[in-house]
Amino acid sequence: MPDDQPRPTGLLDRLQALLGPSGLLSAPEDLAPHLTDWRGLYRGRAPFLLRPANATELSEAVRLCAGAGAALVPQGGNTSMVGGAVPDESGLQVPVSLARLNRMRDVDPVDMTMTVEAGVVVKAAQDAAAAAGCLFPLSFGGEGSATVGGVLSTNAGGNTTVRYGNARELVLGLEVVLPDGRVWNGLRRLRKDNTGYALRHLFVGAEGTLGFITAAVLRLFPRARESEVAFCAVASEEAALSLFRRFRDRDETAVRAFEYMSGAGVDLVARHVAGAALPVETRAGHYALVDLASSRPDAGLRGMMEAVLEEALEAEEVLDAAIGGSEAQRAALWRIREEHPEAQRLAGASVKNDVSVPVSKTPELMRRCSEALRALVPGSVPVPFGHLGDGNIHMNLLQPEDTDPAAFLARSHEIMDAVNAVVRDLGGSPSAEHGIGRLKAGILEEWRGGPELDLMHRIKAAIDPAGLMNPGKLFPP
Amino acid sequence: MPDDQPRPTGLLDRLQALLGPSGLLSAPEDLAPHLTDWRGLYRGRAPFLLRPANATELSEAVRLCAGAGAALVPQGGNTSMVGGAVPDESGLQVPVSLARLNRMRDVDPVDMTMTVEAGVVVKAAQDAAAAAGCLFPLSFGGEGSATVGGVLSTNAGGNTTVRYGNARELVLGLEVVLPDGRVWNGLRRLRKDNTGYALRHLFVGAEGTLGFITAAVLRLFPRARESEVAFCAVASEEAALSLFRRFRDRDETAVRAFEYMSGAGVDLVARHVAGAALPVETRAGHYALVDLASSRPDAGLRGMMEAVLEEALEAEEVLDAAIGGSEAQRAALWRIREEHPEAQRLAGASVKNDVSVPVSKTPELMRRCSEALRALVPGSVPVPFGHLGDGNIHMNLLQPEDTDPAAFLARSHEIMDAVNAVVRDLGGSPSAEHGIGRLKAGILEEWRGGPELDLMHRIKAAIDPAGLMNPGKLFPP
Incomplete structure (x- = not known):
């Protein structure tokens, strides 16, 4: 154990003695990266890290920890934006990495499903789907590090929600290790199943406060055979919305993503990120990126893109537009949007x-x-x-x-x-896709107080009565 | 109170005295249709029917009933296939009709949402969406009687699940009267909102065992500008699946419905239903109905339909096919599928x-x-x-x-x-879209027993600790 870590209590000493022989404990030198979130907002402490290789090992470890009253902190790729996956400063919370549960159990292009373990990185899941000729559509900046268990526990959104929904909508079945160590095998691959409460929707988005998602059956889609991307200078925020409506009205199924960027944001990217130049001649106060895709081999998306942009140019909503003519050009257009966080960091x-x-x-x-x-x-x-x-x-x-x-x-x-x-x-939400975690736990009372938060508390108490799952996250302190 | 009803207990007498002046009680002669399910499987008894006009009236009535310990049975269009909406034979359960909560609060073609009360009939919701140039896609045999509250409480499926999902996937927000009478206003119209547990998914499909859904924000879609329907004689069950895969692979977003019918079923329709003749020359052991639709004005669905059927004819999966050339012809092809229940009843x-x-x-x-x-x-x-x-x-x-x-x-x-x-x-479900209700409550232990049913019991106890919401439904007796 590193010197800067507190001595565990007797309880944790006992746990360590019990778990040590199992091979589930990390070496002390491997602990540090699991204690700090990547944004650097929090720096926790912990006696050790649990690294189970499968749901059975996790189940046994959770049973031991529950018996000892030790709090557990699930961790996937540790890419939370809100400090949702690191232990607190007490030194009494045990982080549990799901990274070793990383098997792709099954990809089925007839059922259009894949069964993957929690530790599989999102990009790897995308690649496995693609290798079977299918699409796993969840896509966002952190997809190269974030894991399936993490994106389900936080109901991640990203770029393609407009077309495919959030992570939640992509889940047909779950396997969960409950706070008492029992394993719920709900890995069903059914589009219709009305046999009681929709438990999977309770664990999806629960931010690890109700148990550990260890595997999931995810929906797949036919791969895109055509795609088109345009980067547009637009006249105003209203013009961006109007442009979105034009595409949605024409074919809502073709709109894979529709992104807004301000003039200030695009300027920052052009100034701070090497090789990211403005792709249109007109420097504007507002920009939109349209990404169209279809599995139809004869979708005619280029024609649709040009026709809608022409209408919007005539209506003076679009001031200028560049359409990517190749995969490389489409990637270059997307890059201006994707480098926004990095450009802001550099600025x-x-x-x-x-x-x-x-x-x-x-x-x-x-x-x-x-x-x-x-x-x-x-x-x-x-x-x-x-x-x-x-x-x-x-x-x-x-x-x-x-x-x-x-x-x-x-x-x-x-x-x-x-x-x-x-x-x-405006009737909105203070956390659209990042979740509550620790950063926003303080605002939940104000936004969801009353019957709604009371119901959440009751559910938490019903499923995790000892309060051992990810304490300090999601719920107001 | 009709003579064949048992005398209410003192408790119900008291409730009746309290509620009588409110105008919420039905006249005794109006009670009978609410006591029997339309399939005629059950015949219940009840002292009176509650008919609140809005969530506030319902809230007050529920508070009184909860105080008196009276069990409540929510009822929408009373079209349950599994006896889910009628009181039992004890005479002690109070049926509550949501029919008077029938306002369309709002239809918004920019947000692509509508806010409707529980008692609105599904067909009326479809019509209101259509009047705003949009599509509310939920569609099934009982849509002319079933209500929005009922289809959400049972997570109805129907013909368009393959394209638009079940009722669950169409819900963005809910208003719910809880078992203690409190009102949860969760009528949000957000595509992304990660602020705690997804409570709406708990009430959707709970079959009225956790509270009363009183209103909902539902998703809308662009209306179809092209549609095509084909009725196909196919070589086998496998050929029907293969035909579905051909269409899905070509454009999964165009497949609004894909239905299977056996030769026996189609023969029954032709024999028992006036004017429902076999639309193809080939009498076969198996048939499929394909319904394609797109919001694109230039979708070219007729060409797609013909091209895929041609491939399938060459592969000897399809033996014969009729494509509907007009709205009337498309309706006639659908009618053969839709008359299946009626033809079976007549047979x-x-x-x-x-x-x-x-x-x-x-x-x-x-x-x-x-x-x-x-x-x-x-x-x-x-x-x-x-x-x-x-x-x-x-x-x-x-x-x-x-x-x-x-x-x-x-x-x-x-x-x-x-x-x-x-x-x-085969890893399936014994209740795909009809739910559990009273008819199938006996099988839930076998199918969902263990941790899953235990979690359901815990949630039920947490949200409805007195067990007053729709007792005898969903949970094993």
């Missing part, structure tokens, strides 16, 4: 707001938040971007150029409150 | 089995069940039909011609057991 300190509103309210959300934030922090730069097609905007704020980053970040809560006031007024 | 007594398996197993399911049923009841006629595209087959059995219907129906449980043995072997 200084940022406060991130992962919020959503009804799609119709996205223009008002961005306008009102930007105004409020500029007034709150003079000289700061609002950089809204994200998934306009599903109403999820990352309403981020970049520090003023001449300010101390720490002084700016010290105002994080004021900034989040200013955004959330607008979000609340 | 004699039937035992119904609403089962599902992974899509790849549908041919094996139908073959094995048919063999087992013919062996079990010599002379009986297996009539499998239904939603092959989502794995849900109605594996029905018609009585032998020369048998007493009552003697045949007396063997219902044997027949269901024979079907369920195959379903279990």
